[in-house]
Amino acid sequence: MKYALSFLAVIALVLIAWLGSQIPGMPYIFGVAFPYLAIAVFLGGFVYRVVQWAKSPVPFSIQTTCGQAKSLDFIKHNKLEAPHTTAQVVARMALEILTFRSLFRNTHAEMHQGPKITYESSKWLWIFALIFHYSFLLIILRHMRLFLNPVPFWVQWLETLDALFQVGAPTWYMSDVGILIGVGFLFARRLTNVKVRYISLLNDYFPLVLIFTIAITGILMRYFLRTDIDIVNIKQLTVGLAALHPTIGSDIGAIFFIHLFLVCALLVYFPYSKLMHMGGVFMSPTRNMKNNSREVRHLNPWNPRILPHSYAGYEDEFREFMVDAGIPVEKELPPQKDEE
Amino acid sequence: MSVPKLEQLSKSVAQGPSLATGAVPTQDWMDIPAVFKSGNYAYPAKKDKVEYLNSQKGLYFPNAREWSPEDDDWKLPEDWKNIILNGLKERLDKFRSLKIFMDCCVRCGACADKCHFFLGTGDPKNMPVLRAELLRSVYRNDFTLGGKILGKMAGGREMTVGVLKEWFMYSYQCTECRRCSVFCPYGIDTAEITMMLRELLHLVGVGINWILEPASNSNRTGNHMGLQPHTFKDNVEFLVDDVENLTGVRPNISFNRKGAEILFITPSADVFAEPGLYTAMGYMILFEAIGLDYTWSTYASEGGNFGLFTNNETMKKLNAKMYAEAERLGVKYIIGGECGHMWRVLHQYMDTMNGPADFLEVPVSPITGTKFQNAASTKMVHITEFTADLIKHGKLKLDKSRNSHVKATFHDSCNTSRAMGLLDEPRYVLDHVVDNWVEMPENTIREQTFCCGSGTGLNTDEIMELRMRSGYPRANAVQYVRDKFDVNTLACVCAIDRATLTSLNNYWTPEVTVCGLTELVGNAIVQENEGENRAVLDEGLRTMV
Numbered sequence: 001m002k003y004a005l006s007f008l009a010v011i012a013l014v015l016i017a018w019l020g021s022q023i024p025g026m027p028y029i030f031g032v033a034f035p036y037l038a039i040a041v042f043l044g045g046f047v048y049r050v051v052q053w054a055k056s057p058v059p060f061s062i063q064t065t066c067g068q069a070k071s072l073d074f075i076k077h078n079k080l081e082a083p084h085t086t087a088q089v090v091a092r093m094a095l096e097i098l099t100f101r102s103l104f105r106n107t108h109a110e111m112h113q114g115p116k117i118t119y120e121s122s123k124w125l126w127i128f129a130l131i132f133h134y135s136f137l138l139i140i141l142r143h144m145r146l147f148l149n150p151v152p153f154w155v156q157w158l159e160t161l162d163a164l165f166q167v168g169a170p171t172w173y174m175s176d177v178g179i180l181i182g183v184g185f186l187f188a189r190r191l192t193n194v195k196v197r198y199i200s201l202l203n204d205y206f207p208l209v210l211i212f213t214i215a216i217t218g219i220l221m222r223y224f225l226r227t228d229i230d231i232v233n234i235k236q237l238t239v240g241l242a243a244l245h246p247t248i249g250s251d252i253g254a255i256f257f258i259h260l261f262l263v264c265a266l267l268v269y270f271p272y273s274k275l276m277h278m279g280g281v282f283m284s285p286t287r288n289m290k291n292n293s294r295e296v297r298h299l300n301p302w303n304p305r306i307l308p309h310s311y312a313g314y315e316d317e318f319r320e321f322m323v324d325a326g327i328p329v330e331k332e333l334p335p336q337k338d339e340e
Numbered sequence: 341m342s343v344p345k346l347e348q349l350s351k352s353v354a355q356g357p358s359l360a361t362g363a364v365p366t367q368d369w370m371d372i373p374a375v376f377k378s379g380n381y382a383y384p385a386k387k388d389k390v391e392y393l394n395s396q397k398g399l400y401f402p403n404a405r406e407w408s409p410e411d412d413d414w415k416l417p418e419d420w421k422n423i424i425l426n427g428l429k430e431r432l433d434k435f436r437s438l439k440i441f442m443d444c445c446v447r448c449g450a451c452a453d454k455c456h457f458f459l460g461t462g463d464p465k466n467m468p469v470l471r472a473e474l475l476r477s478v479y480r481n482d483f484t485l486g487g488k489i490l491g492k493m494a495g496g497r498e499m500t501v502g503v504l505k506e507w508f509m510y511s512y513q514c515t516e517c518r519r520c521s522v523f524c525p526y527g528i529d530t531a532e533i534t535m536m537l538r539e540l541l542h543l544v545g546v547g548i549n550w551i552l553e554p555a556s557n558s559n560r561t562g563n564h565m566g567l568q569p570h571t572f573k574d575n576v577e578f579l580v581d582d583v584e585n586l587t588g589v590r591p592n593i594s595f596n597r598k599g600a601e602i603l604f605i606t607p608s609a610d611v612f613a614e615p616g617l618y619t620a621m622g623y624m625i626l627f628e629a630i631g632l633d634y635t636w637s638t639y640a641s642e643g644g645n646f647g648l649f650t651n652n653e654t655m656k657k658l659n660a661k662m663y664a665e666a667e668r669l670g671v672k673y674i675i676g677g678e679c680g681h682m683w684r685v686l687h688q689y690m691d692t693m694n695g696p697a698d699f700l701e702v703p704v705s706p707i708t709g710t711k712f713q714n715a716a717s718t719k720m721v722h723i724t725e726f727t728a729d730l731i732k733h734g735k736l737k738l739d740k741s742r743n744s745h746v747k748a749t750f751h752d753s754c755n756t757s758r759a760m761g762l763l764d765e766p767r768y769v770l771d772h773v774v775d776n777w778v779e780m781p782e783n784t785i786r787e788q789t790f791c792c793g794s795g796t797g798l799n800t801d802e803i804m805e806l807r808m809r810s811g812y813p814r815a816n817a818v819q820y821v822r823d824k825f826d827v828n829t830l831a832c833v834c835a836i837d838r839a840t841l842t843s844l845n846n847y848w849t850p851e852v853t854v855c856g857l858t859e860l861v862g863n864a865i866v867q868e869n870e871g872e873n874r875a876v877l878d879e880g881l882r883t884m885v
């Protein structure tokens with residue numbers, strides 16, 4: 001149901017772009033107005049979300065330690081898993097963000113008769129998540145060719161790298177294959193892994209379908225429908241967009257508008273969805289805090305003033321027992337009055 | 341509340357139709373209501389305990405009443421829904437962790453099978469991700485744009501009494517062990533979410549007695565057990581007698597002594613019941629062997645802190661006694677005994693909440709001169725750090741053969757491993773006090789250690805089946821080393837573990853006893869003046885003489 005709905009939603013977006021862009025005058029809306037709008041929403045929304053997060057303080061030092069803390073000299077400190085200094089935290093975060101360190105740990109638990117539980121290393125999610133994310137990154141970076149004139153050296157350099165295998169004509173980029181495989185796996189996993197399927201929401205399928213369709217339309221343009229689009233016109237438009245004086249030629253091709261409209265949809269969707277994990281991962285307190293909380297005091301801006309049940313109150317309640325038991329007290333018992 | 345027979349439960353854990361064994365639930369989780377029946381919930385807090393806590397300055401425990409989770413009507417306050425939603429808003433503004441964790445989960449499922457409650461019960465809502473979704477769904481509905489527009493389609497749902505009941509059920513089927521957080525690509529810590537859920541529930545008077553009674557005891561008498569000063573002293577003195585009878589050396593102790601160099605605080609369970617008693621005897625033997633100038637306190641006679649399982653205000657109030665007492669007695673610093681959640685509070689919260697402890701000094705071992713730089717600000721040293729340092733400097737005379745009856749394995753408690761990073765100190769100590777010890781399988785130790793299944797105030801008898809299930813992953817690892825290496829002792833550095841693992845082992849692996857690390861240290865120590873009065877201790881401090 002949920003995944004079917006995601007397909008429907010994306011198909012609807014495709015139809016809107018396809019039919020809409022054919023109406024005279026509309027190419028300007030789809031080619032210029034929507035992209036600007038989408039970028040504005042994306043940037044504004046992204047910043048807004050990060051600011052919203054940042055506005056809430058981190059009251060306590062809640063690092064999750066995944067290795068030996070720094071303690072005595074002869075106990076070997078695990079600098080990456082229980083970082084003690086800022087540099088070590090940066091290294092830990094770099095590992096998380098660049099190599100998905102935590103996903104690498106993943107295991108699969110299985111129940112057997114006995115009962116017995118086994119834990120097997122399970123790195124599929126890690127591998128395909130990496131393939132997906134790096135392909136995505138490469139594709140975004142390669143797209144800079146469209147917006148920058150002249151094309152910067154590093155974009156050409158990335159293109160050469162990405163096309164290293166020289167397969168097909170035009171040569172297939174690894175990242176294009178990678179993103180399809182990556183998204184395909186993530187989607188298939190969502191459907192076939194019982195647990196993941198059970199927790200999945202529309203919000204989980206939709207971005208995958210959307211990204212898949214963006215990638216497909218992109219690939220269609222590059223490898224199969226080359227003649228349906230006018231690359232010179234497109235480049236003129238995109239460079240114009242980047243330079244803030246867009247001009248839109250005719251004959252750009254519907255497939256391009258579909259591609260572009262879906263990207264706009266993704267940009268608009270991004271700040272209001274789980275895709276914000278991109279920003280959030282940097283700010284997760286369990287990962288980005290130092291494990292030095294006994295060495296350096298962490299401050300809580302809203303630390304309430306709460307005093308303990310006082311010693312004086314405690315002694316008042318139990319003084320007699322304490323004196324009887326020979327426990328030192330602050331105030332002696334009142335002198336006993338002789339009975340008369 | 342009777343616990344099922346071993347065979348029955350074994351079968352149910354491995355083959356029962358549950359998500360953990362591969363069966364697919366037919367209904368969406370949002371459509372499955374939480375049903376309370378005897379045995380699947382911990383008793384609600386008694387009215388007088390809630391009233392007492394509510395009367396304490398700085399604490400807020402409204403709506404004290406008699407109620408039962410099995411009733412339809414939980415006697416919530418009239419405007420409970422507003423209270424909850426406002427409480428959630430307030431917490432979103434106070435805790436960045438909550439906001440980030442609400443927003444960033446991609447439902448990748450990496451955490452799903454990492455939770456011992458899920459593995460033992462197979463209940464989908466015990467997957468950390470779903471536990472969090474219980475709250476996230478409400479958050480979406482009321483606090484996010486997508487949820488406000490799309491509602492259920494975007495995974496939102498309205499806050500209802502049914503949802504609240506579900507929160508109660510599943511926030512008390514999480515031991516805040518943080519194992520899920522190790523595996524999550526964004527470090528999402530479901531323990532934080534559970535804490536928030538429990539805080540919210542207290543706002544409308546929903547809490548359990550096994551937590552609030554110890555918390556109120558601790559506030560009033562200084563310890564969870566409710567031991568009054570003279571009783572506390574008596575208990576410790578019994579142990580002194582025992583140590584003397586066994587080893588021939590009578591440890592010197594004192595209470596509330598001003599001018600002592602060090603204040604020693606450990607969970608009161610250690611002076612209250614087996615097997616913690618032996619650990620407490622171990623402390624005294626150790627301190628006697630090095631001639632430590634230390635004192636116990638009856639006012640701060642609790643290391644543990646059930647406030648951690650309640651709300652941050654209660655945690656702060658209970659914890660504050662430690663510094664208050666250290667200042668009153670004029671000690672230089674504090675040594676803390678073996679305990680898991682106690683050390684979570686001491687390592688990650690104490691200084692922030694109740695510091696700075698300017699009246700104390702940076703801890704320096706009076707025996708070795710080692711400065712505990714890692715505790716420079718909080719000024720509390722973990723007993724295992726202290727002991728490891730003594731051993732390293734050759735200050736303890738240890739005879740491993742005195743532990744020859746022991747074939748040990750070591751259980752990392754959740755908090756000291758994942759909220760502190762105390763992993764190798766206890767292993768170092770263990771290396772020096774026993775001949776023989778082995779590790780459990782690697783996915784069940786160190787930062788991946790499995791909870792005893794009864795932490796966060798869930799070690800109450802009425803939910804014994806649940807505890808035996810959630811403790812199963814730990815027990816299974818113990819079974820493994822028992823079968824393979826004839827392990828007969830499960831050592832740990834946690835007072836809750838000493839109690840809960842004992843129940844767990846009695847059920848799953850009755851051949852394996854549970855002990856504190858310092859008990860083994862106490863066994864192995866050779867006192868200078870022990871002479872011929874020392875009994876033959878075939879079973880260490882547990883020997884009957």
Ligand code: HEM
Pocket residue numbers: 096097098100103129133136186187190203204207208211274275277278281446447448449525526
């Ligand atoms: C830096 C650390 C990051 C980690 C550890 C991470 C991890 C993940 C994981 C585990 C998924 C789940 C896929 C699934 O099960 O469906 C995912 C999805 C996704 N991530 Fe990331 N990600 C990171 C950064 C980013 C960044 C920088 C972007 C930038 C665009 C991004 C965009 C996406 C998208 C578009 C999806 C797929 C759609 C979806 O499943 O909802 N991620 N990520």
Ligand code: SF4
Pocket residue numbers: 444445446447448449450451452468469523524525526527528
């Ligand atoms: S591992 Fe983290 S991101 Fe993945 S489902 Fe669990 S909580 Fe969500």
Ligand code: SF4
Pocket residue numbers: 454455456457466467468471513514515516517518519520521529530531534
């Ligand atoms: S903190 Fe522990 S008990 Fe709670 S959800 Fe995570 S793994 Fe389960």
